[in-house]
Amino acid sequence: MSANASKITAAPMVYVRGEEMTAYVMDLIRAKWIEPRVDTTAWREFDLRAKNRDDTEDQVLRDVIEAGKAVKAIFKEPTVTPTADQVKRLGLRKSWGSPNGAMRRGWNGITISRDTIHIDGVELGYKKPVFFERHAVGGEYAAGYKNVGKGTLVTTFTPSEGPDAGKPVEVDSRTITDNEAAVVTYHNPYDNVHELARFFFGRCLEAKITPYVVTKKTVFKWQEPFWQIMKKVFDEEYKSKFVDAGVMKSGDELVHLLSDAATMKLVQWRQGGFGMAAHNYDGDVLTDELAQIHKSPGFITSNLVGVDENGTLIKEFEASHGTVADMDEARLRGEETSLNPLGMVEGLIGAMNHAADVHNVDKERTLAFTAKMRAVIHQLFREGKGTRDLSGPSGLTTEQFVDAVAERL
Amino acid sequence: MSANASKITAAPMVYVRGEEMTAYVMDLIRAKWIEPRVDTTAWREFDLRAKNRDDTEDQVLRDVIEAGKAVKAIFKEPTVTPTADQVKRLGLRKSWGSPNGAMRRGWNGITISRDTIHIDGVELGYKKPVFFERHAVGGEYAAGYKNVGKGTLVTTFTPSEGPDAGKPVEVDSRTITDNEAAVVTYHNPYDNVHELARFFFGRCLEAKITPYVVTKKTVFKWQEPFWQIMKKVFDEEYKSKFVDAGVMKSGDELVHLLSDAATMKLVQWRQGGFGMAAHNYDGDVLTDELAQIHKSPGFITSNLVGVDENGTLIKEFEASHGTVADMDEARLRGEETSLNPLGMVEGLIGAMNHAADVHNVDKERTLAFTAKMRAVIHQLFREGKGTRDLSGPSGLTTEQFVDAVAERL
Secondary structure, three states: OOOOOOOEEOOOEEEEEOOHHHHHHHHHHHHHHHOOOEEOOOEEEEEOOHHHHHHOOOHHHHHHHHHHHHHOEEEEOOOOOOOHHHHHHOOOOOOOOOOHHHHHHHOOEEEEEOOEOOEOOEOOOOOOOEEEEEEOOOOHHHOEEEEEOOEEEEEEEEEOOOOOOOOOEEEEEEEEOOOOEEEEEEEEEOOOHHHHHHHHHHHHHHHOOEEEEEEOOOOOHHHHHHHHHHHHHHHHHHHHHHHHOOOOOOOOOOEEEEHHHHHHHHHHOOOOOEEEEEOHHHHHHHHHHHHHHOOOHHHEEEEEEEEOOOOOEEEEEEEOOOOOHHHHHHHHOOOOOOOOOHHHHHHHHHHHHHHHHHHOOOHHHHHHHHHHHHHHHHHHHHOOOOEHHHHOOOOEOHHHHHHHHHHHO | OOOOOOOEEOOOEEEEEOOHHHHHHHHHHHHHHHOOOEEOOOEEEEEOOHHHHHHOOOHHHHHHHHHHHHHOEEEEOOOOOOOHHHHHHOOOOOOOOOOHHHHHHHOOEEEEEOOEOOEOOEOOOOOOOEEEEEEOOOOHHHOEEEEEOOEEEEEEEEEOOOOOOOOOEEEEEEEEOOOOEEEEEEEEEOOOHHHHHHHHHHHHHHHOOEEEEEEOOOOOHHHHHHHHHHHHHHHHHHHHHHHHOOOOOOOOOOEEEEHHHHHHHHHHOOOOOEEEEEOHHHHHHHHHHHHHHOOOHHHEEEEEEEEOOOOOEEEEEEEOOOOOHHHHHHHHOOOOOOOOOHHHHHHHHHHHHHHHHHHOOOHHHHHHHHHHHHHHHHHHHHOOOOEHHHHOOOOEOHHHHHHHHHHHO
C-alpha cells in the first residue's frame, strides 16, 4: 500500500467476538490484514464470550440482536457453549446456550445459507459450487414434547380467523400403548417461504446453477406447501429467466427431490453446480453431509439471512466450524499450530461486502479489497504455501500464513 | 450335482412375488439355481403384484401377514406402488400403497436392518461391513397433521395408569401466526428398543464391529430414552462381552453420535467396521446415504425384523432397490440387459437360512448351499465375469450371469 493512499472506509457492521483459537486468529487477521488498510471505526463490536454473557446476564446478546437489526450486516466469530465442566472452571452462573435461536427470531430468519467454498486451482470435494438453503424456522427445534406412559394424546386446533374462527377441530387423537414413549408437537410456518424462494432462486440464477427443492412430502404430506410455494414463485418469477440464462431448457420444470434421495445425490453429484432448499431439520442433516463431502466444515459457509420490516435483508455471516479448542490448547502449550482461516475470512468478506452494499459506503474499494484478500489466499494455497490441512506438513503455521497474506495485500 | 444326491429340503418360508425386471430375474434364478437342488414345496407363495392386490381387494397382503406370523421367515421380491398412470393403464380400482406399514405392524417390527453387502476381492464403498438398525416404528410416518392458518394449537395427554390416571396434562400450547402453516403431532414408542438393542449389539458383537447410537437428543430432548435404553442394555448385557472379544478396551464406553455428525462419519469412515442404530426417520435418511457411498442400493440389505409373542424373531428379507422398471422396458423391447441380482440373492439367502434355523429343517445342507451360491457369485465377479455394473461393458448379460452361476453350483 502506498503511504499516501487513504484507508478504505468500512461501512457500519456488527462484529461479534468469540473465543479460543478462532478469536486468536481473527485478532491477527484484523491487526495485519484489515486495520492497516481499512478504517473500521464504524464497526460495532460485541464480546459474546461465555464470561461476558455471564457478567451481563446475557444483555450482550440482546444488544447484538438490536444492533444487528439496525445495521443489517453482522460478522460473528465462533463462540463457546460452555459444558458443565467449563461452567465450573470459568465460574459461570449457568451454561449460556447457543445464541442461534435468539438471532433467528430477532432478525426474522428465513434461511441459513450453507455454500461450498472453493479455492481456484485446488480441488476440495465438489468441482463447482453447491448452494444450500436451510429454512431457518419450524420443525422439531421448537417442538413441545413430553415423555409419557400409557394414555391418550389429543391435539386440537382452533382457528382465530375465517368462517370457523373459534371452533376447535381435532388434528390428531391417539392412544399410547407403550410403557415408555415420547409425544411431540411442532409446527412449520410457511409464510416466509416466498422470500426464501426468491433468495434461493435469485442466487442460483446469478451463479447459473440448477435449483432443487428437497422435502419428504410423499410421506410427510403436510410439507406440500413448502414445495407448492417454491414452485409457484419459480414458475411465475424465475422460470423464464433460467431458460434465458441457459441454465434450463424450455419445457424443463423445477425438480423436487425426496430428502432420502437428496443424501444420495450429494454423494453422486461431485461435479457440483446445483442448489438445494430444504426444511430446517433436513437442512441441518444434509448440510453436514455436504460439508464432509466437500472435505470439511472449514469449506462451507454459514450465513443466517433474515429480513427487516422494510424488506431489507439482514445477513449474519460466520464460519461453519467451532472455536477449534484442541488447537487452542496446543497453542497455549507453546506448540506450533496451522489453522486454515478461510471459512472465517469468507464470512468476514460476506459481511463487509453486504455492509458496504446496504449502507452504500465506499463500496467499490471495499469489494476490491475483499476480492484481493480472497485472491491472495487462493494464490498461496496454489503455491503450496497454505496451511497444513491443504498444503501438507510443509505448509505454513497459523502465524506464518497470516504474515504471508499480509505481505502480498 | 451327482444324479443320486437327494434334494435339500427347504424349510417353510413365505415367498412374496413382485413384478417387472426383478421378478423376471428371480424366476430365472429359481428355475436354474434353486429348483434343481432344493425341494421348495414347503414355501408358501403369494402374488403381491398390483393387479392381484386389486383383484383380491388386498386380501393377498393380509394373507402374507398371517402366513409370515406363522412361518417367521419371509422373502419378498420388489413390488410396484402404482402411479396414477399405472392405475389407469392396469385398470386398477386404486393405487395400492406400499405394503411396508402393514408388514411392520403385522409382524411387530422392531428394526429395519440395512447392512453393506460385500464381494470378496472386489472393492465397493466401505472396506469392512457396516450395520445399520433403523427403528421400525415411531416418528413422523404415523403423524397426525393439518395444514392451517392463524389460530391456537393445544396438545393434551391423559395418562390411563398411575396416580394421575384420567388427569389431562398440557403437552404443548402454541399460537400460529402465519397465514399458512403445518401442525404435526406424533409419538415414538420406546418399549421395543430393548429388543432392538439386543438384536443390534448381538450382531455387532458377532461381527466384531463397534456399535454407535445415533439421535438428535441434545436438541430433540424427548429422544433421550432411546439412548438411555440402548446404553442400559449395553452396559448390563454386552459391555464385558465386547471387551472380551477385543472390540472395545476395558474402560471404553458406548458412543453416542448426533444425527448430523453421523452423516459426516458415514463419509469419513470408509474403512467400515462399525454399526449405527437410529430412530425411524434418521435411519431412513442415513441408510440411503450409506447405500450411495457403498456404490448403490444394490449393495445394501433391507431386512425387517419383528418378534412374535413367544419372542421368536420374524424376519422379512428384501432387496433395497425397486423393480428396475427401466431395464424391464429395455428387455421387453428385446434389448440386452445386465441386472446384478446380488441384493435379491442376499435377501433369499437370509430368508432360507432363517427359515432353516427357526424350523430346524435340513439346516446344515441349506447353509452349505446358500454359502456356495454366494461364493460362486463372488468368484465370477472377481474373475470379471459379473454383471456390467461391476465388470464393465465386457460383463455378462442378465441371462448369461444366471447361467454362469448355475453351471458352477
